[in-house]
Amino acid sequence: MPIKQIKLHKLKMRLNDPFTTSFGTFQDKEFFVTEAVDDEGNRGFGESVAFTSPWYSEETVQTNLHVMEDFLIKTLQENKIEHPDEVSELFTPIKRNNMAKSALEGAVWDLYAKQKNISLAQALGGKKTEIDVGISIGIQPTVDDLLQTIDHYVQKGYKRIKIKIKPGWDIDVLREVRNHFPDTPIMADANSAYTLKDIDHLKQLDDLNLTMIEQPLEHDDIVDHAKLQAVMKTPICLDESIHSLSDTRKAIQLGSCKIINIKIGRVGGLTEAKRIHEYCKDNGIPVWCGGMLEAGIGRAHNIALTTLPQFILPGDTAGSSRYWERDIIKPEVVVQDGVINVPDKPGIGYDIDDEALEKFAVDVKTFNFN
Ligand SMILES: O=C(O)CCC(=O)C1=CC=C[C@@H](O)[C@@H]1C(=O)O
Numbered sequence: 001m002p003i004k005q006i007k008l009h010k011l012k013m014r015l016n017d018p019f020t021t022s023f024g025t026f027q028d029k030e031f032f033v034t035e036a037v038d039d040e041g042n043r044g045f046g047e048s049v050a051f052t053s054p055w056y057s058e059e060t061v062q063t064n065l066h067v068m069e070d071f072l073i074k075t076l077q078e079n080k081i082e083h084p085d086e087v088s089e090l091f092t093p094i095k096r097n098n099m100a101k102s103a104l105e106g107a108v109w110d111l112y113a114k115q116k117n118i119s120l121a122q123a124l125g126g127k128k129t130e131i132d133v134g135i136s137i138g139i140q141p142t143v144d145d146l147l148q149t150i151d152h153y154v155q156k157g158y159k160r161i162k163i164k165i166k167p168g169w170d171i172d173v174l175r176e177v178r179n180h181f182p183d184t185p186i187m188a189d190a191n192s193a194y195t196l197k198d199i200d201h202l203k204q205l206d207d208l209n210l211t212m213i214e215q216p217l218e219h220d221d222i223v224d225h226a227k228l229q230a231v232m233k234t235p236i237c238l239d240e241s242i243h244s245l246s247d248t249r250k251a252i253q254l255g256s257c258k259i260i261n262i263k264i265g266r267v268g269g270l271t272e273a274k275r276i277h278e279y280c281k282d283n284g285i286p287v288w289c290g291g292m293l294e295a296g297i298g299r300a301h302n303i304a305l306t307t308l309p310q311f312i313l314p315g316d317t318a319g320s321s322r323y324w325e326r327d328i329i330k331p332e333v334v335v336q337d338g339v340i341n342v343p344d345k346p347g348i349g350y351d352i353d354d355e356a357l358e359k360f361a362v363d364v365k366t367f368n369f370n
């Protein structure tokens with residue numbers, strides 16, 4: 001699948017609304033659309049997910065650019081790739097920087113699927129033709145705002161509601177939510193806002209029939225989470241702690257969690273995401289596909305991954321309009337009654353809106369291959 005050229009389109013897009021988590025609030029999103037072109041003119045696309053500040057992980061838009069242009073693209077230029085699974089192997093000597101790796105690997109996967117004239121879902125081995133999705137709601141100004149926002153999305157049929165929590169905005173708020181929505185699948189994402197000192201406080205969550213509590217403790221912990229899971233009925237789901245199949249194996253063996261949130265960028269790409277999926281399937285661990293407020297290309301990759309069988313819980317892949325007035329793909333991702341129909345066109349299955357790509361681009365770098 002010889003690549004002739006890689007392009008890094010740096011985009012800046014404004015979210016419809018500010019997004020608040022236990023770390024803070026932002027509304028402008030900068031990221032890279034990666035483009036891999038072959039000598040037949042096929043174009044494969046990926047999308048980076050690191051934010052402009054290192055609050056979710058150690059990576060940022062700037063570190064992604066540095067590692068892609070100074071290391072990863074060189075590695076792709078120096079090696080002939082026959083299958084996208086080879087990319088993560090080639091990138092192994094470069095430590096961590098998973099989001100940079102994933103952004104480029106995603107473009108290679110999309111290019112490969114287009115060259116084979118199959119959908120990305122088929123290339124990954126996925127069989128589902130539609131996927132159930134939930135929605136993630138950032139921290140709201142008041143409980144009433146939260147209840148109204150939840151009601152809006154429950155009426156739209158989203159299959160699960162994810163609520164951000166942090167000390168001072170947790171048990172009472174969730175109790176209020178549960179009173180208003182007694183039968184709706186509800187989960188909470190703490191983004192590492194608690195420690196084991198909060199163990200008794202967190203155990204109150206067990207009365208609220210949550211589907212899970214996501215990443216309650218430190219962003220790189222699996223030992224304390226095992227201690228917490230041992231005394232909590234509510235399943236713990238790990239997000240930030242899981243960067244690889246190796247982390248997954250250790251977390252499952254230690255009993256640190258009962259559910260894994262797989263984010264393609266966080267684990268270094270689709271090949272590693274597939275490996276984590278297979279391990280969880282073999283060990284009876286449900287997985288779901290997390291989100292990083294992606295634009296349409298990242299959303300399309302998440303949809304393709306979610307067609308694999310162990311993605312049995314609704315993920316965070318909402319419709320494009322959840323975040324964007326205008327997306328960079330055509331058609332946009334649409335959710336109907338909490339369901340997305342998986343596109344069966346070659347590759348990611350959505351066309352790139354080149355006009356939108358140009359409109360939101362603040363810089364484009366081109367790397368030619370010999
Ligand atoms: O992309 C989406 O719709 C979900 C986004 C989301 O919930 C998150 C994105 C990034 C960090 C966190 O705030 C949170 C998460 O941890 O899953």
Ligand SMILES: [Mg+2]
Binds near residue numbers: 239240261290
């Ligand atoms: Mg999370």
